[in-house]
Amino acid sequence: MKAVRLHSYHQPPRLQEVPEPQARGPHDVVVRVGGAGLCRTDLHIRDGWFAPAVPTELPITLGHENSGWVHEIGSAVENVAVGDAVICHPQQSCGVCPACRIGDDMRCARGLRFTGLTRDGGFAELFATTDRAVLPLPEGLRPADVAPHADAGLTVMHVVRKAVPLLGPGTRVVVVGIGGLGHIGVQCLRALTAAEVIAVDRDPDALKLATGVGAHHVVPADAHQVERVRALTGGDGAQVVIDFVARGTPWPPPSAWCAPAARTSWWVTAASCGFPPSPWCCRRSASSATPWVRTTTCASSWPSRRPARCRCTRAATRSTPSPTRWPTSSRAASTAGAYSCPDGR
Ligand SMILES: [Zn+2]
Numbered sequence: 001m002k003a004v005r006l007h008s009y010h011q012p013p014r015l016q017e018v019p020e021p022q023a024r025g026p027h028d029v030v031v032r033v034g035g036a037g038l039c040r041t042d043l044h045i046r047d048g049w050f051a052p053a054v055p056t057e058l059p060i061t062l063g064h065e066n067s068g069w070v071h072e073i074g075s076a077v078e079n080v081a082v083g084d085a086v087i088c089h090p091q092q093s094c095g096v097c098p099a100c101r102i103g104d105d106m107r108c109a110r111g112l113r114f115t116g117l118t119r120d121g122g123f124a125e126l127f128a129t130t131d132r133a134v135l136p137l138p139e140g141l142r143p144a145d146v147a148p149h150a151d152a153g154l155t156v157m158h159v160v161r162k163a164v165p166l167l168g169p170g171t172r173v174v175v176v177g178i179g180g181l182g183h184i185g186v187q188c189l190r191a192l193t194a195a196e197v198i199a200v201d202r203d204p205d206a207l208k209l210a211t212g213v214g215a216h217h218v219v220p221a222d223a224h225q226v227e228r229v230r231a232l233t234g235g236d237g238a239q240v241v242i243d244f245v246a247r248g249t250p251w252p253p254p255s256a257w258c259a260p261a262a263r264t265s266w267w268v269t270a271a272s273c274g275f276p277p278s279p280w281c282c283r284r285s286a287s288s289a290t291p292w293v294r295t296t297t298c299a300s301s302w303p304s305r306r307p308a309r310c311r312c313t314r315a316a317t318r319s320t321p322s323p324t325r326w327p328t329s330s331r332a333a334s335t336a337g338a339y340s341c342p343d344g345r
């Protein structure tokens with residue numbers, strides 16, 4: 001079969017012929033790819049950003065935003081059948097370790113088994129995953145139309161759910177950047193909260209898209225966006241600002257946007273802050289007086305950052321499981337900072 005393989009960092013991947021994967025284990029699922037999203041993370045992988053934290057043996061087939069149809073299943077697979085349309089979570093977790101049992105699959109005891117990063121991904125005709133990592137699609141959904149939700153949608157859902165408790169009736173939320181994540185963010189906010197949604201972007205077409213997907217207000221990012229947001233909110237500012245750009249953009253500090261009662265104002269960055277975390281991102285998080293949340297795409301919260309000396313398993317039981325339709329939910333650290341052991345070790 002054909003596959004797009006990365007042979008060395010900083011070099012373009014190559015299209016080549018490789019053997020087809022097979023369902024060798026009882027829980028294996030081989031998926032015939034119907035859609036595979038190209039993500040900025042793929043460019044970071046190509047450039048070796050993750051190599052220090054996530055050693056990967058090259059070559060590897062890229063592609064972590066995958067959907068398609070079940071092609072072959074192992075003997076113990078019960079949740080899907082051959083021919084089912086599925087979307088595929090990138091982390092192939094075990095499902096039975098303490099972390100997996102509370103939905104913290106990114107910290108699965110088996111480690112990071114991430115499609116397109118540590119194992120072959122979906123830039124191919126077929127790829128191998130597991131039953132826990134596939135979710136059947138409802139009737140009428142075409143795999144190619146939803147593939148990016150395997151990461152872009154998951155990331156946005158993750159961050160918006162964190163903000164939901166702060167966004168009751170009468171609140172406002174600013175969404176910075178109406179791109180691949182932001183336009184999903186507007187829709188998640190409209191579906192999950194009662195907040196007034198204010199979309200900010202430099203591109204007039206992006207603002208048109210924001211209106212089309214449900215933003216109550218759109219504001220051009222023309223250096224006067226803070227004043228415009230303040231005018232739209234009667235001078236109060238927003239309760240939450242979600243930044244879907246978070247890189248290389250001199251956006252105003254959180255305090256400029258957020259409501260005066262800082263304790264109820266959150267600055268949420270939903271884009272990857274890169275690995276190693278960029279000084280811009282971390283300086284901001286460290287200096288911000290407001291609570292700060294980042295999402296699973298931030299490599300700083302990945303399992304490899306958990307101190308090796310920590311063997312505490314209570315970490316896995318201290319949090320409330322998150323309800324989710326996904327078979328797994330990658331709950332990252334809820335505030336800035338590294339993993340902290342509940343036993344203080
Ligand atoms: Zn992605």
Ligand SMILES: [Zn+2]
Nearest residue numbers: 094097100108
């Ligand atoms: Zn696990």
